[in-house]
Amino acid sequence: MTELIQIIVNGMANGALYALIALGLTLIYGVMNLSNFAQGEFAMIGAFGTYYFMQMHMNYLMAMILSLIVAGLIGFVIHILAFHPLRKSEPLNMMLSSLGVSVLLVNLSQYLFSPNPKVVSNSFSEDSIQAFGVFLSQQRILIVIVSLILCGFTYWLLERSKFGRSVRAASLDPDTATLYGIPTNRIAFITFVFGVALTGIAGGLTAPIYNVYPTMGISLTLKAFVVVVLGGMGNIPGAIMGGFIVGLIESFSAGYVSTAFQDVIVFSALFLVLIIKPEGILSKVQGEKV
Amino acid sequence: MTKTRLFYTAITILCIVCSIASLYIQNLYLLRVFILAAITAILALSVNILVGYTGQISLGHAGFFGIGAYMVGILNVNYHISFWLCMVIAVLFSGLMGLILGLPTTKLKGHFLGIATLGFGVIVNGVLNNWMQVTGGPQGIRDIESPTLFTIPLEYGNFFLGFIVACLSLLVLVIYLLIKSPIGRAWSCLKQDEITAYVTGIHVYRYKLLAFTISGSIAGFAGSLFAGYMTFISPDTFDLNQSISIITTVILGGSGTIAGPLLGTALLAFLNEWLRNFDELRLVIYGIILVAVIVFIPEGIYPFFKNKVISIFSKRKKASQPNTSIEPHAGKDAVNE
Amino acid sequence: MNEQIMKVNNISVNFGGLWAVKSIDMDVKKNEILGVMGPNGAGKSTFLNVLSGLQQPSEGYLVIGTQKISQSKPWNMAKLGLSRSFQTVRLLPELNVLDNILIGGHMDAEKQAWDILFRTKKYRQREKELISRAENLIETLELKDKKYEKISKLSTEERRRVEIARSLMTQPNILLLDEPCAGLSPQETEEISKLILKIKEQGVTVILVEHNVKMIMSLSDRIVVLDHGQKIAEGTPDEIAKHEDVIKAYLGGSVNA
Ligand SMILES: Nc1ncnc2c1ncn2[C@@H]1O[C@H](COP(=O)(O)OP(=O)(O)OP(=O)(O)O)[C@@H](O)[C@H]1O
Ligand SMILES: [Mg+2]
Numbered sequence: 050m051t052e053l054i055q056i057i058v059n060g061m062a063n064g065a066l067y068a069l070i071a072l073g074l075t076l077i078y079g080v081m082n083l084s085n086f087a088q089g090e091f092a093m094i095g096a097f098g099t100y101y102f103m104q105m106h107m108n109y110l111m112a113m114i115l116s117l118i119v120a121g122l123i124g125f126v127i128h129i130l131a132f133h134p135l136r137k138s139e140p141l142n143m144m145l146s147s148l149g150v151s152v153l154l155v156n157l158s159q160y161l162f163s164p165n166p167k168v169v170s171n172s173f174s175e176d177s178i179q180a181f182g183v184f185l186s187q188q189r190i191l192i193v194i195v196s197l198i199l200c201g202f203t204y205w206l207l208e209r210s211k212f213g214r215s216v217r218a219a220s221l222d223p224d225t226a227t228l229y230g231i232p233t234n235r236i237a238f239i240t241f242v243f244g245v246a247l248t249g250i251a252g253g254l255t256a257p258i259y260n261v262y263p264t265m266g267i268s269l270t271l272k273a274f275v276v277v278v279l280g281g282m283g284n285i286p287g288a289i290m291g292g293f294i295v296g297l298i299e300s301f302s303a304g305y306v307s308t309a310f311q312d313v314i315v316f317s318a319l320f321l322v323l324i325i326k327p328e329g330i331l332s333k334v335q336g337e338k339v
Numbered sequence: 340m341t342k343t344r345l346f347y348t349a350i351t352i353l354c355i356v357c358s359i360a361s362l363y364i365q366n367l368y369l370l371r372v373f374i375l376a377a378i379t380a381i382l383a384l385s386v387n388i389l390v391g392y393t394g395q396i397s398l399g400h401a402g403f404f405g406i407g408a409y410m411v412g413i414l415n416v417n418y419h420i421s422f423w424l425c426m427v428i429a430v431l432f433s434g435l436m437g438l439i440l441g442l443p444t445t446k447l448k449g450h451f452l453g454i455a456t457l458g459f460g461v462i463v464n465g466v467l468n469n470w471m472q473v474t475g476g477p478q479g480i481r482d483i484e485s486p487t488l489f490t491i492p493l494e495y496g497n498f499f500l501g502f503i504v505a506c507l508s509l510l511v512l513v514i515y516l517l518i519k520s521p522i523g524r525a526w527s528c529l530k531q532d533e534i535t536a537y538v539t540g541i542h543v544y545r546y547k548l549l550a551f552t553i554s555g556s557i558a559g560f561a562g563s564l565f566a567g568y569m570t571f572i573s574p575d576t577f578d579l580n581q582s583i584s585i586i587t588t589v590i591l592g593g594s595g596t597i598a599g600p601l602l603g604t605a606l607l608a609f610l611n612e613w614l615r616n617f618d619e620l621r622l623v624i625y626g627i628i629l630v631a632v633i634v635f636i637p638e639g640i641y642p643f644f645k646n647k648v649i650s651i652f653s654k655r656k657k658a659s660q661p662n663t664s665i666e667p668h669a670g671k672d673a674v675n676e
Numbered sequence: 677m678n679e680q681i682m683k684v685n686n687i688s689v690n691f692g693g694l695w696a697v698k699s700i701d702m703d704v705k706k707n708e709i710l711g712v713m714g715p716n717g718a719g720k721s722t723f724l725n726v727l728s729g730l731q732q733p734s735e736g737y738l739v740i741g742t743q744k745i746s747q748s749k750p751w752n753m754a755k756l757g758l759s760r761s762f763q764t765v766r767l768l769p770e771l772n773v774l775d776n777i778l779i780g781g782h783m784d785a786e787k788q789a790w791d792i793l794f795r796t797k798k799y800r801q802r803e804k805e806l807i808s809r810a811e812n813l814i815e816t817l818e819l820k821d822k823k824y825e826k827i828s829k830l831s832t833e834e835r836r837r838v839e840i841a842r843s844l845m846t847q848p849n850i851l852l853l854d855e856p857c858a859g860l861s862p863q864e865t866e867e868i869s870k871l872i873l874k875i876k877e878q879g880v881t882v883i884l885v886e887h888n889v890k891m892i893m894s895l896s897d898r899i900v901v902l903d904h905g906q907k908i909a910e911g912t913p914d915e916i917a918k919h920e921d922v923i924k925a926y927l928g929g930s931v932n933a
Binding site for chain 2: 729730753754768769770780792793795803
């Protein structure tokens with residue numbers, strides 16, 4: 050029983066992380082029509098940032114905030130160089146460009162920081178709360194809380210604010226939005242930077258639990274994509290639910306099958322969903338108008 | 340008709356020349372680079388059928404490549420089936436896997452399709468890595484038989500290269516015939532507009548499935564060649580990076596053309612060798628070049644230069660015949676759009 | 677002339693609560709030009725989508741020949757002899773005129789792998805036939821000097837012609853035209869009208885959706901009027917011109933114009 054609860058809690062914590070990364074991914078997809086395969090690399094940047102700022106004797110919170118800014122700035126530069134020029138070309142090209150960015154970032158950080166994993170420890174990661182005979186690490190609880198708050202904030206931003214309305218207009222129909230004076234290019238910029246900064250936070254959050262290393266982003270990207278597909282592209286509640294589903298599938302398969310088959314099981318679940326409901330679990334069908 | 344005949348002749352001559360030239364290459368290192376490039380070229384052509392001709396993304400082609408190679412490895416080493424029979428089985432089996440992957444994914448579009456195919460690659464790689472009893476896990480499979488073609492031992496690189504060049508030429512020919520046929524027309528139709536395909540009676544799903552099957556079996560063929568050449572295979576050849584590098588090759592060279600993927604393969608093979616000089620920064624530079632090419636030449640290198648040449652050529656023509664430079668419908672067009 | 681070729685039985689289409697097409701019944705007779713008119717948003721295009729299999733009806737069915745069709749795969753309708761053009765032209769921009777028209781010959785093409793890979797005599801002959809059929813169409817549609825032109829270099833009117841040629845290439849029994857004259861000048865409209873009559877002469881039944889009242893009145897043998905998805909009138913052009921509901925639907929009626 051305690052084992053089961055432990056598995057569920059771990060799954061939820063990972064799921065919240067995936068949801069946060071998927072949120073950035075799905076926002077960027079919605080506005081730029083870009084499947085950003087470099088998304089996880091921003092989590093890696095966030096994690097390395099957190100590590101190095103803490104090496105400079107900053108506290109965890111400060112380090113996270115600074116590294117989120119760093120992730121945003123790098124995202125800004127990358128958007129200018131690799132994505133903005135392609136905004137009018139085929140989505141496939143943007144996707145390939147993001148693959149190039151991913152290769153670049155992973156290998157650059159391997160060159161700069163060496164491939165060896167680094168350990169981040171903050172005051173949270175050692176302590177854990179004991180409840181019902183289960184050890185809950187405070188860091189995992191922090192992850193769940195922060196992720197949910199950020200998801201909620203983003204949801205609010207999109208649904209309620211004026212900026213959010215422009216973002217939604219831009220993602221529904223960029224041409225019409227431009228006609229109505231919505232600066233779609235600037236919105237694409239802001240969304241990209243915002244999306245990768247969210248992912249940067251996710252990196253900072255995961256750093257104390259898992260080690261920090263250059264290739265850590267790749268599997269995060271894959272998981273985030275699965276989440277987005279499960280939840281439906283451009284759907285925030287869907288991303289949160291999809292995140293939890295993936296996190297739980299993963300921790301259950303690690304607990305009861307084997308960690309080695311974890312990815313195989315997650316992607317098999319993805320296939321199952323795609324077969325049954327090709328548009329994702331939570332999305333509404335949208336046909337092409339003739 | 341004459342165009343087809345010209346193509347036949349060109350391919351045959353190229354094939355003969357390359358095969359003979361391959362016998363005279365003394366440098367073993369160079370030989371290896373050429374053989375691996377030829378295998379990559381076959382892979383690129385197979386992805387091109389999906390990406391270039393049918394408009395379907397595949398981010399999991401290393402899966403088919405791996406299935407082909409492992410089919411040969413497992414059957415040959417564990418069951419002592421002769422290499423050529425293994426190869427036939429591998430091609431059929433990876434074609435079947437293409438069909439099976441196609442069944443659920445032909446209903447998907449764009450990014451969803453990309454992620455589903457990517458998932459396929461991840462699943463295959465996971466199975467290769469972890470199904471110890473059959474695939475040997477991360478250690479892979481050793482001592483695969485080097486094939487002998489009639490009496491020619493292909494374990495010698497020169498012979499293998501000659502053989503693989505012949506295979507490649509044959510494949511180019513087959514693909515050429517396919518894309519010029521009603522099948523190719525149907526593919527290009529559903530690539531550009533599925534609704535047009537519907538109203539002209541093209542069974543869209545069946546043609547997508549066909550593309551997946553053919554593409555999968557060609558990639559499996561590349562895999563079996565790889566197994567026969569290397570005689571040792573392990574899962575890390577067939578990972579996500581491989582899938583990505585294949586599709587990158589196609590797009591950089593120019594998808595939807597025959598020369599594009601071949602050119603892409605040659606350029607990237609050269610680039611890879613040249614970048615060895617940069618040691619640790621190799622992949623960083625690779626990433627930068629990748630992004631730069633996509634940003635500056637999104638249509639691919641081959642179409643880019645082809646258009647350049649054509650435009651220079653036609654400019655000259657126009658300069659010499661100024662009367663034809665004004666097209667009769669140019670003005671009308673502007674009004675109507 | 678009075679032989680029925682298709683029966684439309686109680687067809688309805690619902691888009692999330694909105695009935696774009698509601699309980700439409702009609703008979704289509706062999707070798708007639710059946711006009712379909714109605715104000716914007718009346719459901720004309722949606723109705724054609726049902727006929728061409730691109731939209732599954734929420735209710736109702738079609739009878740073509742002896743076959744009853746309620747939920748059909750889109751690619752089957754072409755096989756049943758229906759072909760269509762679109763309100764906004766759908767052509768393949770990367771191909772030239774000839775290749776675009778050849779696409780329409782798909783159903784008659786030789787598609788066996790063996791024949792293709794070995795270029796058998798049968799295959800070459802079949803391809804030659806298709807090409808000459810396409811060339812004939814190019815000739816009848818007066819596109820001869822545009823044969824190898826890319827679609828992007830054509831005018832709107834030429835594009836409409838190419839699309840009609842592609843539809844005819846499937847050798848349809850029934851041709852559905854969705855506003856073939858939208859965006860064309862009066863002369864161009866005249867040209868297309870002549871073309872439609874020519875198509876009818878060749879024994880093809882035409883269902884013509886059109887906003888241009890004058891044109892549809894002069895061309896059609898019978899007219900059906902839709903409004904808010906429902907059929908409000910049916911009859912000869914003269915009857916329609918006098919029909920009260922039609923005049924009302926067109927806001928006091930420029931019908932006679
Ligand atoms: N795919 C769709 N989803 C939801 N509503 C649709 C869809 N297609 C059409 N509609 C709605 O159905 C109604 C009928 O549309 P339709 O295009 O058939 O009209 P139409 O008679 O062809 O008009 P027009 O003369 O402008 O071409 C309209 O209100 C339209 O908004
Ligand atoms: Mg319409």
